[in-house]
Amino acid sequence: MKPRPIVALAGGVGAARFLDGLARVLPPEQLFIIGNTGDDAEIHGLHVSPDLDTVMYTLGGLANPDRGWGIRGDTFRCLEALGRLGGETWFQLGDRDLATHLYRTERLRQGGALSQVTAEIAAALGVRSLIVPMSDHPVRTWVCTASGELEFQTYFVKRRARDTVAGIRFQGADEAAPAPGVIEAIGQAEAIIVCPSNPFISIGPILAVPGIRDALRQKRERIAAISPIVGGRALKGPAAHMMKSMKMQSSAAAVAQLYADFAGVFILDELDHKQADQVEALDLRAVITNTIMSGMRERKSLARAVVSALELAA
Protein backbone atom coordinates (compact mmCIF):
# COMPACT_ATOMS: atom_id res chain seq x y z
CA MET A 1 0.00 0.00 0.00
CA LYS A 2 1.26 3.41 -0.87
CA PRO A 3 2.00 5.38 2.30
CA ARG A 4 -0.11 8.47 2.91
CA PRO A 5 1.76 11.63 1.93
CA ILE A 6 3.57 13.92 4.29
CA VAL A 7 2.68 17.37 2.98
CA ALA A 8 4.95 20.39 3.44
CA LEU A 9 4.19 24.05 2.77
CA ALA A 10 7.43 25.61 1.60
CA GLY A 11 9.00 28.94 0.83
CA GLY A 12 12.64 29.27 -0.20
CA VAL A 13 15.94 28.81 1.59
CA GLY A 14 14.70 28.01 5.13
CA ALA A 15 12.16 25.52 3.83
CA ALA A 16 14.67 23.93 1.47
CA ARG A 17 17.18 23.34 4.27
CA PHE A 18 14.55 21.80 6.53
CA LEU A 19 13.20 19.61 3.72
CA ASP A 20 16.72 18.47 2.92
CA GLY A 21 16.86 17.06 6.45
CA LEU A 22 13.32 15.70 6.31
CA ALA A 23 14.02 13.83 3.05
CA ARG A 24 16.85 12.03 4.86
CA VAL A 25 14.69 11.10 7.83
CA LEU A 26 11.54 10.07 5.94
CA PRO A 27 11.32 8.31 2.57
CA PRO A 28 11.71 11.23 0.12
CA GLU A 29 9.01 9.75 -2.15
CA GLN A 30 6.50 10.28 0.65
CA LEU A 31 6.99 14.05 0.65
CA PHE A 32 4.47 16.19 -1.19
CA ILE A 33 5.88 19.72 -1.16
CA ILE A 34 3.57 22.63 -1.94
CA GLY A 35 5.79 25.47 -3.10
CA ASN A 36 5.19 29.20 -3.03
CA THR A 37 4.98 30.85 -6.45
CA GLY A 38 3.95 34.31 -5.25
CA ASP A 39 7.52 35.48 -5.76
CA ASP A 40 7.72 34.18 -9.32
CA ALA A 41 8.85 36.88 -11.70
CA GLU A 42 9.55 37.53 -15.33
CA ILE A 43 13.24 38.32 -15.60
CA HIS A 44 14.60 39.11 -19.08
CA GLY A 45 11.44 37.54 -20.45
CA LEU A 46 12.04 34.29 -18.58
CA HIS A 47 9.69 32.78 -16.01
CA VAL A 48 11.68 32.49 -12.80
CA SER A 49 10.25 30.55 -9.83
CA PRO A 50 12.79 31.29 -7.10
CA ASP A 51 11.20 29.27 -4.30
CA LEU A 52 10.46 26.19 -6.39
CA ASP A 53 14.03 26.29 -7.70
CA THR A 54 15.61 26.70 -4.29
CA VAL A 55 13.74 23.63 -3.04
CA MET A 56 14.54 21.62 -6.21
CA TYR A 57 18.20 22.54 -6.24
CA THR A 58 18.57 21.78 -2.55
CA LEU A 59 16.81 18.40 -2.74
CA GLY A 60 18.71 17.64 -5.96
CA GLY A 61 21.99 18.29 -4.16
CA LEU A 62 22.87 21.19 -6.47
CA ALA A 63 22.29 24.14 -4.17
CA ASN A 64 24.87 26.71 -3.31
CA PRO A 65 25.41 25.94 0.38
CA ASP A 66 26.47 29.46 1.35
CA ARG A 67 23.79 31.54 -0.32
CA GLY A 68 21.08 28.92 -0.24
CA TRP A 69 19.76 29.97 -3.67
CA GLY A 70 21.22 29.22 -7.07
CA ILE A 71 23.48 26.38 -8.14
CA ARG A 72 26.77 25.47 -6.49
CA GLY A 73 29.77 26.57 -8.58
CA ASP A 74 27.59 28.36 -11.10
CA THR A 75 29.14 31.09 -13.25
CA PHE A 76 27.58 34.39 -14.31
CA ARG A 77 28.95 34.94 -17.80
CA CYS A 78 25.59 35.48 -19.43
CA LEU A 79 24.61 38.01 -16.78
CA GLU A 80 27.92 39.85 -17.17
CA ALA A 81 27.42 39.98 -20.93
CA LEU A 82 23.84 41.21 -20.42
CA GLY A 83 25.22 43.98 -18.26
CA ARG A 84 27.54 45.03 -21.08
CA LEU A 85 24.50 45.21 -23.38
CA GLY A 86 22.82 47.56 -20.92
CA GLY A 87 20.45 44.93 -19.51
CA GLU A 88 19.50 44.91 -15.84
CA THR A 89 21.61 42.65 -13.69
CA TRP A 90 20.21 43.03 -10.17
CA PHE A 91 18.57 39.61 -10.37
CA GLN A 92 21.48 37.18 -10.22
CA LEU A 93 20.95 34.50 -12.85
CA GLY A 94 23.74 31.95 -13.05
CA ASP A 95 24.56 30.28 -16.35
CA ARG A 96 23.37 26.83 -15.24
CA ASP A 97 20.43 28.29 -13.38
CA LEU A 98 19.40 30.01 -16.62
CA ALA A 99 18.83 26.63 -18.21
CA THR A 100 16.03 25.97 -15.70
CA HIS A 101 14.34 29.26 -16.59
CA LEU A 102 14.79 28.79 -20.34
CA TYR A 103 13.36 25.28 -20.14
CA ARG A 104 10.44 26.36 -17.93
CA THR A 105 9.60 29.40 -20.05
CA GLU A 106 9.65 27.43 -23.29
CA ARG A 107 7.50 24.62 -21.87
CA LEU A 108 5.00 27.09 -20.42
CA ARG A 109 4.76 28.84 -23.81
CA GLN A 110 4.11 25.48 -25.39
CA GLY A 111 1.12 25.20 -23.07
CA GLY A 112 2.54 23.08 -20.26
CA ALA A 113 1.19 23.72 -16.77
CA LEU A 114 3.66 24.99 -14.18
CA SER A 115 3.03 21.88 -12.05
CA GLN A 116 3.84 19.61 -14.99
CA VAL A 117 6.96 21.56 -15.98
CA THR A 118 8.13 21.67 -12.36
CA ALA A 119 7.75 17.88 -12.15
CA GLU A 120 9.81 17.50 -15.33
CA ILE A 121 12.64 19.68 -14.02
CA ALA A 122 12.63 18.06 -10.58
CA ALA A 123 12.75 14.58 -12.13
CA ALA A 124 15.64 15.60 -14.40
CA LEU A 125 17.51 16.91 -11.35
CA GLY A 126 17.02 13.60 -9.56
CA VAL A 127 14.60 14.92 -6.91
CA ARG A 128 12.58 12.03 -5.50
CA SER A 129 10.01 14.09 -3.59
CA LEU A 130 7.06 15.65 -5.34
CA ILE A 131 7.39 19.43 -5.65
CA VAL A 132 4.13 21.06 -6.66
CA PRO A 133 3.49 24.78 -7.10
CA MET A 134 0.62 26.03 -4.95
CA SER A 135 -1.26 26.88 -8.16
CA ASP A 136 -0.85 26.63 -11.92
CA HIS A 137 -2.39 30.09 -12.14
CA PRO A 138 -0.24 33.18 -11.71
CA VAL A 139 -0.33 34.65 -8.21
CA ARG A 140 2.00 37.60 -7.72
CA THR A 141 3.04 39.09 -4.42
CA TRP A 142 3.06 42.88 -4.27
CA VAL A 143 4.55 44.71 -1.33
CA CYS A 144 3.02 47.98 -0.24
CA THR A 145 5.77 50.34 0.95
CA ALA A 146 6.29 54.02 1.58
CA SER A 147 7.76 54.21 -1.94
CA GLY A 148 4.59 52.73 -3.40
CA GLU A 149 3.57 49.20 -4.24
CA LEU A 150 6.51 47.12 -5.44
CA GLU A 151 6.68 43.81 -7.28
CA PHE A 152 8.05 41.27 -4.88
CA GLN A 153 11.46 40.76 -6.51
CA THR A 154 11.90 44.50 -6.87
CA TYR A 155 11.25 44.88 -3.13
CA PHE A 156 13.24 41.81 -2.14
CA VAL A 157 16.24 41.64 -4.46
CA LYS A 158 16.57 44.97 -6.24
CA ARG A 159 15.86 47.09 -3.15
CA ARG A 160 17.21 44.47 -0.72
CA ALA A 161 14.06 44.31 1.42
CA ARG A 162 14.93 47.65 2.99
CA ASP A 163 11.57 49.36 2.50
CA THR A 164 9.17 49.55 5.40
CA VAL A 165 6.31 47.21 4.61
CA ALA A 166 2.80 48.49 5.20
CA GLY A 167 1.04 45.50 3.66
CA ILE A 168 1.11 42.68 1.17
CA ARG A 169 -1.21 41.80 -1.68
CA PHE A 170 -1.41 38.55 -3.62
CA GLN A 171 -2.49 39.56 -7.11
CA GLY A 172 -4.48 36.85 -8.84
CA ALA A 173 -4.95 34.77 -5.70
CA ASP A 174 -8.74 35.10 -5.67
CA GLU A 175 -8.97 33.63 -9.18
CA ALA A 176 -6.33 30.97 -8.62
CA ALA A 177 -7.08 27.31 -8.03
CA PRO A 178 -4.79 24.94 -6.15
CA ALA A 179 -2.57 22.93 -8.49
CA PRO A 180 -3.76 19.42 -9.35
CA GLY A 181 -3.38 17.08 -6.41
CA VAL A 182 -2.83 19.74 -3.75
CA ILE A 183 -6.23 19.53 -2.03
CA GLU A 184 -6.23 15.73 -2.35
CA ALA A 185 -2.76 15.49 -0.81
CA ILE A 186 -3.80 17.67 2.12
CA GLY A 187 -6.91 15.53 2.61
CA GLN A 188 -4.98 12.27 2.52
CA ALA A 189 -1.93 13.52 4.38
CA GLU A 190 -0.62 11.56 7.30
CA ALA A 191 0.78 14.86 8.53
CA ILE A 192 1.37 18.38 7.27
CA ILE A 193 4.34 20.56 8.06
CA VAL A 194 4.59 24.31 7.64
CA CYS A 195 8.29 24.86 6.95
CA PRO A 196 10.27 27.61 8.74
CA SER A 197 9.52 30.19 6.05
CA ASN A 198 8.37 33.79 6.10
CA PRO A 199 4.68 33.65 7.14
CA PHE A 200 3.74 36.67 4.99
CA ILE A 201 5.56 36.27 1.72
CA SER A 202 6.34 32.53 1.61
CA ILE A 203 3.49 30.76 3.39
CA GLY A 204 1.01 33.63 2.97
CA PRO A 205 0.59 33.22 -0.80
CA ILE A 206 0.00 29.47 -0.43
CA LEU A 207 -2.69 30.09 2.18
CA ALA A 208 -4.27 32.72 -0.07
CA VAL A 209 -5.08 30.23 -2.81
CA PRO A 210 -8.80 29.52 -2.36
CA GLY A 211 -9.44 26.14 -0.78
CA ILE A 212 -6.02 25.49 0.71
CA ARG A 213 -6.52 27.09 4.12
CA ASP A 214 -9.96 25.49 4.45
CA ALA A 215 -8.53 22.08 3.61
CA LEU A 216 -5.79 22.58 6.19
CA ARG A 217 -8.32 23.47 8.89
CA GLN A 218 -9.81 19.97 8.49
CA LYS A 219 -6.46 18.50 9.51
CA ARG A 220 -5.53 20.75 12.41
CA GLU A 221 -4.37 17.99 14.75
CA ARG A 222 -2.00 16.65 12.08
CA ILE A 223 -0.37 19.97 11.26
CA ALA A 224 2.88 21.25 12.74
CA ALA A 225 4.32 24.65 11.94
CA ILE A 226 7.98 25.51 12.53
CA SER A 227 8.76 29.03 13.67
CA PRO A 228 10.99 30.98 11.27
CA ILE A 229 11.59 33.50 14.08
CA VAL A 230 14.21 32.68 16.68
CA GLY A 231 15.02 35.05 19.49
CA GLY A 232 12.97 37.75 17.81
CA ARG A 233 14.92 37.52 14.55
CA ALA A 234 14.27 35.80 11.27
CA LEU A 235 16.74 33.03 10.53
CA LYS A 236 16.80 34.26 6.93
CA GLY A 237 15.12 37.13 5.15
CA PRO A 238 12.93 40.03 6.19
CA ALA A 239 10.24 38.32 8.30
CA ALA A 240 11.12 40.05 11.58
CA HIS A 241 11.46 43.44 9.90
CA MET A 242 8.09 42.94 8.22
CA MET A 243 6.38 41.97 11.46
CA LYS A 244 7.67 45.09 13.16
CA SER A 245 6.72 47.39 10.32
CA MET A 246 3.24 45.85 10.29
CA LYS A 247 3.00 46.68 14.02
CA MET A 248 3.29 43.08 15.16
CA GLN A 249 5.63 41.66 17.71
CA SER A 250 8.46 39.87 15.92
CA SER A 251 8.28 36.70 17.94
CA ALA A 252 7.68 33.00 17.48
CA ALA A 253 4.39 33.36 19.38
CA ALA A 254 3.23 36.03 16.93
CA VAL A 255 3.85 33.58 14.09
CA ALA A 256 1.93 30.91 15.99
CA GLN A 257 -1.01 33.29 16.14
CA LEU A 258 -0.97 33.65 12.34
CA TYR A 259 -1.29 29.87 11.98
CA ALA A 260 -3.47 29.06 15.01
CA ASP A 261 -6.65 28.48 13.00
CA PHE A 262 -5.20 25.53 11.08
CA ALA A 263 -2.09 24.27 12.92
CA GLY A 264 -2.22 22.05 16.00
CA VAL A 265 1.48 21.90 16.82
CA PHE A 266 4.00 24.71 16.93
CA ILE A 267 7.74 24.07 16.92
CA LEU A 268 9.78 26.83 18.50
CA ASP A 269 13.41 27.23 19.31
CA GLU A 270 14.97 26.57 22.69
CA LEU A 271 15.87 30.25 22.79
CA ASP A 272 12.15 31.03 22.81
CA HIS A 273 11.08 28.46 25.42
CA LYS A 274 9.50 31.24 27.46
CA GLN A 275 6.94 31.73 24.70
CA ALA A 276 5.61 28.17 25.02
CA ASP A 277 2.79 29.32 27.30
CA GLN A 278 1.72 32.01 24.86
CA VAL A 279 1.68 29.41 22.10
CA GLU A 280 -0.33 26.93 24.15
CA ALA A 281 -2.81 29.67 25.03
CA LEU A 282 -3.61 29.70 21.31
CA ASP A 283 -4.63 26.04 21.62
CA LEU A 284 -1.41 24.95 19.87
CA ARG A 285 0.79 22.25 21.34
CA ALA A 286 4.24 23.86 21.78
CA VAL A 287 7.29 21.72 20.99
CA ILE A 288 10.68 23.12 21.91
CA THR A 289 13.80 22.08 20.04
CA ASN A 290 16.84 23.54 18.33
CA THR A 291 15.55 25.02 15.08
CA ILE A 292 18.76 26.67 13.87
CA MET A 293 20.04 24.61 10.93
CA SER A 294 23.75 25.35 10.86
CA GLY A 295 24.55 22.13 9.01
CA MET A 296 23.24 18.77 7.90
CA ARG A 297 23.29 17.41 11.44
CA GLU A 298 20.93 20.18 12.60
CA ARG A 299 18.72 19.82 9.52
CA LYS A 300 18.22 16.16 10.31
CA SER A 301 17.73 16.64 14.03
CA LEU A 302 15.09 19.31 13.46
CA ALA A 303 13.40 16.94 11.01
CA ARG A 304 13.49 14.17 13.62
CA ALA A 305 11.98 16.49 16.23
CA VAL A 306 9.12 17.37 13.89
CA VAL A 307 8.59 13.72 12.94
CA SER A 308 8.48 12.83 16.60
CA ALA A 309 6.12 15.72 17.48
CA LEU A 310 3.74 14.42 14.80
CA GLU A 311 4.29 10.83 15.96
CA LEU A 312 5.33 9.72 12.48
CA ALA A 313 7.14 6.47 11.76
CA ALA A 314 10.56 7.50 10.53
Next chain:
Amino acid sequence: MKPRPIVALAGGVGAARFLDGLARVLPPEQLFIIGNTGDDAEIHGLHVSPDLDTVMYTLGGLANPDRGWGIRGDTFRCLEALGRLGGETWFQLGDRDLATHLYRTERLRQGGALSQVTAEIAAALGVRSLIVPMSDHPVRTWVCTASGELEFQTYFVKRRARDTVAGIRFQGADEAAPAPGVIEAIGQAEAIIVCPSNPFISIGPILAVPGIRDALRQKRERIAAISPIVGGRALKGPAAHMMKSMKMQSSAAAVAQLYADFAGVFILDELDHKQADQVEALDLRAVITNTIMSGMRERKSLARAVVSALELAA
Protein backbone atom coordinates in the same frame (compact mmCIF):
# COMPACT_ATOMS: atom_id res chain seq x y z
CA MET B 1 29.77 66.64 -45.71
CA LYS B 2 28.91 63.12 -44.66
CA PRO B 3 30.52 60.64 -47.07
CA ARG B 4 28.11 58.56 -49.14
CA PRO B 5 27.71 55.08 -47.67
CA ILE B 6 29.46 51.96 -48.84
CA VAL B 7 26.73 49.33 -48.68
CA ALA B 8 27.48 45.64 -48.15
CA LEU B 9 25.12 42.68 -48.50
CA ALA B 10 26.23 40.17 -45.91
CA GLY B 11 25.65 36.60 -44.80
CA GLY B 12 27.59 35.03 -41.95
CA VAL B 13 31.19 33.95 -41.47
CA GLY B 14 32.59 34.69 -44.97
CA ALA B 15 30.97 38.12 -45.02
CA ALA B 16 32.10 38.92 -41.49
CA ARG B 17 35.73 38.12 -42.28
CA PHE B 18 35.66 40.24 -45.43
CA LEU B 19 33.95 43.13 -43.61
CA ASP B 20 36.52 42.93 -40.84
CA GLY B 21 39.18 43.68 -43.48
CA LEU B 22 37.02 46.32 -45.19
CA ALA B 23 36.43 48.18 -41.90
CA ARG B 24 40.20 48.50 -41.56
CA VAL B 25 40.67 49.80 -45.11
CA LEU B 26 37.70 52.20 -45.22
CA PRO B 27 36.32 54.32 -42.36
CA PRO B 28 34.10 51.83 -40.50
CA GLU B 29 31.43 54.52 -40.01
CA GLN B 30 30.97 54.63 -43.77
CA LEU B 31 29.86 51.00 -43.95
CA PHE B 32 26.15 50.25 -44.12
CA ILE B 33 25.83 46.50 -43.79
CA ILE B 34 22.58 44.83 -44.81
CA GLY B 35 22.44 41.52 -42.98
CA ASN B 36 20.58 38.34 -43.80
CA THR B 37 17.85 37.37 -41.35
CA GLY B 38 16.45 34.45 -43.35
CA ASP B 39 18.30 32.07 -41.06
CA ASP B 40 16.95 33.64 -37.88
CA ALA B 41 15.39 31.05 -35.62
CA GLU B 42 13.59 30.65 -32.34
CA ILE B 43 15.81 28.53 -30.13
CA HIS B 44 14.51 27.72 -26.62
CA GLY B 45 12.06 30.58 -27.11
CA LEU B 46 14.82 33.07 -27.89
CA HIS B 47 15.14 35.04 -31.12
CA VAL B 48 18.52 34.10 -32.58
CA SER B 49 19.91 36.05 -35.57
CA PRO B 50 23.02 34.03 -36.44
CA ASP B 51 24.22 36.11 -39.39
CA LEU B 52 23.72 39.49 -37.71
CA ASP B 53 25.52 38.19 -34.64
CA THR B 54 28.43 36.77 -36.58
CA VAL B 55 28.97 40.12 -38.27
CA MET B 56 28.54 42.05 -35.00
CA TYR B 57 30.84 39.81 -33.00
CA THR B 58 33.49 39.89 -35.73
CA LEU B 59 33.41 43.67 -36.13
CA GLY B 60 33.29 44.05 -32.36
CA GLY B 61 36.43 41.96 -32.03
CA LEU B 62 34.65 39.27 -30.03
CA ALA B 63 34.38 36.51 -32.60
CA ASN B 64 35.74 33.05 -32.14
CA PRO B 65 38.53 33.07 -34.74
CA ASP B 66 38.45 29.33 -35.39
CA ARG B 67 34.76 28.66 -35.80
CA GLY B 68 33.84 32.09 -37.09
CA TRP B 69 30.55 32.11 -35.13
CA GLY B 70 29.98 32.65 -31.45
CA ILE B 71 32.12 34.50 -28.95
CA ARG B 72 35.79 33.85 -28.30
CA GLY B 73 36.37 31.96 -25.05
CA ASP B 74 32.65 31.49 -24.46
CA THR B 75 31.51 28.68 -22.18
CA PHE B 76 28.50 26.41 -22.61
CA ARG B 77 27.32 25.83 -19.04
CA CYS B 78 23.74 26.84 -19.68
CA LEU B 79 23.55 24.57 -22.72
CA GLU B 80 25.02 21.67 -20.77
CA ALA B 81 22.47 22.21 -18.01
CA LEU B 82 19.68 22.42 -20.59
CA GLY B 83 20.84 19.08 -21.94
CA ARG B 84 20.53 17.59 -18.47
CA LEU B 85 16.94 18.87 -18.33
CA GLY B 86 16.20 17.07 -21.59
CA GLY B 87 16.29 20.21 -23.72
CA GLU B 88 17.67 20.14 -27.26
CA THR B 89 21.31 21.10 -27.52
CA TRP B 90 22.11 20.85 -31.23
CA PHE B 91 22.15 24.63 -31.55
CA GLN B 92 25.29 25.70 -29.72
CA LEU B 93 24.46 28.70 -27.55
CA GLY B 94 27.36 29.98 -25.49
CA ASP B 95 26.75 31.60 -22.12
CA ARG B 96 27.85 35.07 -23.26
CA ASP B 97 26.19 34.62 -26.63
CA LEU B 98 22.94 33.88 -24.77
CA ALA B 99 22.93 37.39 -23.37
CA THR B 100 22.57 38.75 -26.93
CA HIS B 101 19.56 36.51 -27.57
CA LEU B 102 17.96 37.26 -24.21
CA TYR B 103 18.39 40.98 -24.75
CA ARG B 104 17.09 40.83 -28.33
CA THR B 105 14.11 38.67 -27.45
CA GLU B 106 13.07 40.86 -24.55
CA ARG B 107 13.42 44.07 -26.57
CA LEU B 108 11.45 42.60 -29.48
CA ARG B 109 8.69 41.52 -27.07
CA GLN B 110 8.62 45.05 -25.73
CA GLY B 111 7.86 46.18 -29.28
CA GLY B 112 11.32 47.19 -30.48
CA ALA B 113 12.05 46.69 -34.19
CA LEU B 114 14.82 44.23 -35.05
CA SER B 115 16.77 47.03 -36.77
CA GLN B 116 16.59 49.17 -33.64
CA VAL B 117 17.54 46.31 -31.30
CA THR B 118 20.40 45.30 -33.60
CA ALA B 119 21.71 48.86 -33.52
CA GLU B 120 21.57 48.83 -29.71
CA ILE B 121 23.51 45.58 -29.45
CA ALA B 122 26.08 46.61 -32.06
CA ALA B 123 26.65 49.94 -30.30
CA ALA B 124 27.09 48.19 -26.94
CA LEU B 125 29.66 45.87 -28.53
CA GLY B 126 31.59 48.86 -29.86
CA VAL B 127 30.80 48.25 -33.55
CA ARG B 128 31.24 51.49 -35.49
CA SER B 129 29.67 50.35 -38.76
CA LEU B 130 25.91 50.29 -39.20
CA ILE B 131 24.51 46.75 -39.21
CA VAL B 132 20.92 46.65 -40.44
CA PRO B 133 18.76 43.56 -40.90
CA MET B 134 17.38 43.27 -44.44
CA SER B 135 13.89 43.64 -42.98
CA ASP B 136 12.16 44.18 -39.66
CA HIS B 137 9.57 41.65 -40.78
CA PRO B 138 10.19 37.94 -40.29
CA VAL B 139 11.52 36.18 -43.39
CA ARG B 140 12.35 32.52 -42.83
CA THR B 141 14.40 30.34 -45.13
CA TRP B 142 13.02 26.85 -45.70
CA VAL B 143 15.06 24.22 -47.49
CA CYS B 144 13.29 21.69 -49.65
CA THR B 145 15.03 18.32 -49.36
CA ALA B 146 14.33 14.66 -50.05
CA SER B 147 13.36 14.38 -46.36
CA GLY B 148 10.79 17.15 -46.74
CA GLU B 149 10.96 20.88 -46.21
CA LEU B 150 13.24 21.82 -43.32
CA GLU B 151 13.60 25.00 -41.32
CA PHE B 152 16.95 26.48 -42.18
CA GLN B 153 18.72 25.83 -38.86
CA THR B 154 17.37 22.29 -38.79
CA TYR B 155 18.85 21.71 -42.25
CA PHE B 156 22.05 23.62 -41.57
CA VAL B 157 23.00 22.91 -37.95
CA LYS B 158 20.93 19.97 -36.72
CA ARG B 159 21.33 17.91 -39.91
CA ARG B 160 24.71 19.46 -40.79
CA ALA B 161 23.69 20.56 -44.30
CA ARG B 162 23.91 16.98 -45.51
CA ASP B 163 20.52 16.77 -47.22
CA THR B 164 20.33 17.15 -50.95
CA VAL B 165 18.71 20.51 -51.63
CA ALA B 166 15.98 20.62 -54.24
CA GLY B 167 14.99 24.21 -53.62
CA ILE B 168 14.75 27.09 -51.21
CA ARG B 169 11.79 29.16 -50.08
CA PHE B 170 11.80 32.44 -48.21
CA GLN B 171 8.65 32.38 -46.10
CA GLY B 172 7.29 35.86 -45.49
CA ALA B 173 9.53 37.53 -48.06
CA ASP B 174 6.66 38.69 -50.27
CA GLU B 175 5.08 40.57 -47.37
CA ALA B 176 8.35 41.92 -45.98
CA ALA B 177 9.56 45.48 -46.45
CA PRO B 178 13.21 46.50 -46.40
CA ALA B 179 14.30 47.77 -42.97
CA PRO B 180 14.29 51.55 -42.52
CA GLY B 181 17.15 53.17 -44.42
CA VAL B 182 18.00 50.17 -46.60
CA ILE B 183 16.58 51.45 -49.90
CA GLU B 184 17.88 54.96 -49.18
CA ALA B 185 21.38 53.66 -48.45
CA ILE B 186 21.42 51.68 -51.68
CA GLY B 187 20.25 54.76 -53.59
CA GLN B 188 22.87 57.02 -52.03
CA ALA B 189 25.67 54.44 -51.96
CA GLU B 190 29.03 55.35 -53.38
CA ALA B 191 29.46 51.64 -53.98
CA ILE B 192 27.80 48.37 -53.05
CA ILE B 193 29.57 45.12 -52.28
CA VAL B 194 28.05 41.66 -52.25
CA CYS B 195 30.16 39.81 -49.68
CA PRO B 196 31.54 36.32 -50.36
CA SER B 197 28.47 34.60 -48.91
CA ASN B 198 26.27 31.75 -50.06
CA PRO B 199 24.22 33.17 -52.95
CA PHE B 200 21.16 31.07 -52.11
CA ILE B 201 20.80 31.14 -48.37
CA SER B 202 22.75 34.26 -47.37
CA ILE B 203 22.36 36.75 -50.22
CA GLY B 204 19.18 35.14 -51.63
CA PRO B 205 16.93 36.17 -48.73
CA ILE B 206 18.16 39.78 -48.91
CA LEU B 207 17.43 39.91 -52.65
CA ALA B 208 13.99 38.40 -52.00
CA VAL B 209 12.82 41.35 -49.92
CA PRO B 210 10.63 43.38 -52.30
CA GLY B 211 12.37 46.50 -53.54
CA ILE B 212 15.95 45.58 -52.75
CA ARG B 213 16.89 43.86 -56.02
CA ASP B 214 15.19 46.62 -58.05
CA ALA B 215 17.07 49.29 -56.10
CA LEU B 216 20.34 47.44 -56.74
CA ARG B 217 19.67 47.26 -60.49
CA GLN B 218 19.71 51.07 -60.58
CA LYS B 219 23.31 51.00 -59.33
CA ARG B 220 24.74 48.20 -61.46
CA GLU B 221 27.98 49.97 -62.37
CA ARG B 222 28.74 50.62 -58.67
CA ILE B 223 28.15 47.07 -57.50
CA ALA B 224 30.87 44.47 -57.03
CA ALA B 225 30.15 40.89 -55.98
CA ILE B 226 32.81 38.63 -54.51
CA SER B 227 32.67 34.96 -55.43
CA PRO B 228 32.17 32.64 -52.45
CA ILE B 229 33.20 29.73 -54.72
CA VAL B 230 36.91 29.15 -55.27
CA GLY B 231 38.16 26.29 -57.41
CA GLY B 232 34.66 24.84 -57.52
CA ARG B 233 34.36 24.74 -53.74
CA ALA B 234 32.70 26.97 -51.19
CA LEU B 235 35.16 28.64 -48.86
CA LYS B 236 32.70 27.96 -46.05
CA GLY B 237 29.36 26.21 -45.88
CA PRO B 238 27.22 24.28 -48.31
CA ALA B 239 27.11 26.61 -51.35
CA ALA B 240 28.92 24.27 -53.75
CA HIS B 241 26.92 21.26 -52.62
CA MET B 242 23.70 23.23 -53.07
CA MET B 243 24.64 24.37 -56.55
CA LYS B 244 25.33 20.80 -57.62
CA SER B 245 22.16 19.42 -56.12
CA MET B 246 20.21 22.17 -57.86
CA LYS B 247 21.78 21.05 -61.15
CA MET B 248 24.04 24.07 -61.48
CA GLN B 249 27.74 24.11 -62.07
CA SER B 250 29.49 24.89 -58.77
CA SER B 251 31.73 27.61 -60.14
CA ALA B 252 32.48 31.27 -59.65
CA ALA B 253 31.01 31.97 -63.10
CA ALA B 254 27.74 30.30 -62.10
CA VAL B 255 27.53 32.65 -59.10
CA ALA B 256 28.26 35.60 -61.44
CA GLN B 257 25.26 34.54 -63.48
CA LEU B 258 23.01 34.67 -60.40
CA TYR B 259 24.05 38.30 -59.83
CA ALA B 260 24.46 39.48 -63.44
CA ASP B 261 21.25 41.51 -63.51
CA PHE B 262 22.36 43.88 -60.77
CA ALA B 263 26.17 43.58 -60.34
CA GLY B 264 28.66 45.28 -62.69
CA VAL B 265 31.88 43.89 -61.24
CA PHE B 266 32.70 40.33 -60.24
CA ILE B 267 35.67 39.47 -58.06
CA LEU B 268 36.97 35.96 -58.55
CA ASP B 269 39.93 34.08 -57.21
CA GLU B 270 43.22 33.65 -59.03
CA LEU B 271 42.51 29.92 -59.05
CA ASP B 272 39.49 30.65 -61.25
CA HIS B 273 41.19 33.05 -63.67
CA LYS B 274 40.12 30.88 -66.60
CA GLN B 275 36.49 31.78 -65.84
CA ALA B 276 37.09 35.51 -66.42
CA ASP B 277 35.87 35.24 -70.02
CA GLN B 278 32.66 33.50 -68.94
CA VAL B 279 32.08 36.25 -66.38
CA GLU B 280 32.73 39.03 -68.89
CA ALA B 281 30.35 37.37 -71.34
CA LEU B 282 27.66 38.13 -68.75
CA ASP B 283 28.51 41.83 -69.12
CA LEU B 284 30.30 41.82 -65.74
CA ARG B 285 33.78 43.24 -65.35
CA ALA B 286 35.94 40.39 -64.00
CA VAL B 287 38.54 41.27 -61.36
CA ILE B 288 41.00 38.55 -60.37
CA THR B 289 42.62 38.55 -56.95
CA ASN B 290 43.31 36.24 -54.02
CA THR B 291 39.96 35.82 -52.26
CA ILE B 292 41.00 33.21 -49.68
CA MET B 293 41.08 34.97 -46.31
CA SER B 294 43.48 32.88 -44.26
CA GLY B 295 44.28 35.74 -41.89
CA MET B 296 43.96 39.47 -41.29
CA ARG B 297 46.55 40.25 -43.98
CA GLU B 298 44.40 38.49 -46.60
CA ARG B 299 41.17 40.05 -45.30
CA LYS B 300 42.67 43.48 -45.79
CA SER B 301 44.23 42.76 -49.14
CA LEU B 302 40.93 41.41 -50.49
CA ALA B 303 39.24 44.54 -49.14
CA ARG B 304 41.85 46.71 -50.91
CA ALA B 305 41.33 44.84 -54.18
CA VAL B 306 37.57 45.44 -53.97
CA VAL B 307 38.07 49.10 -53.05
CA SER B 308 40.41 49.49 -56.00
CA ALA B 309 38.06 47.65 -58.41
CA LEU B 310 35.31 50.08 -57.41
CA GLU B 311 37.76 53.01 -57.59
CA LEU B 312 36.99 54.08 -54.04
CA ALA B 313 39.17 56.45 -52.05
CA ALA B 314 40.60 54.35 -49.21
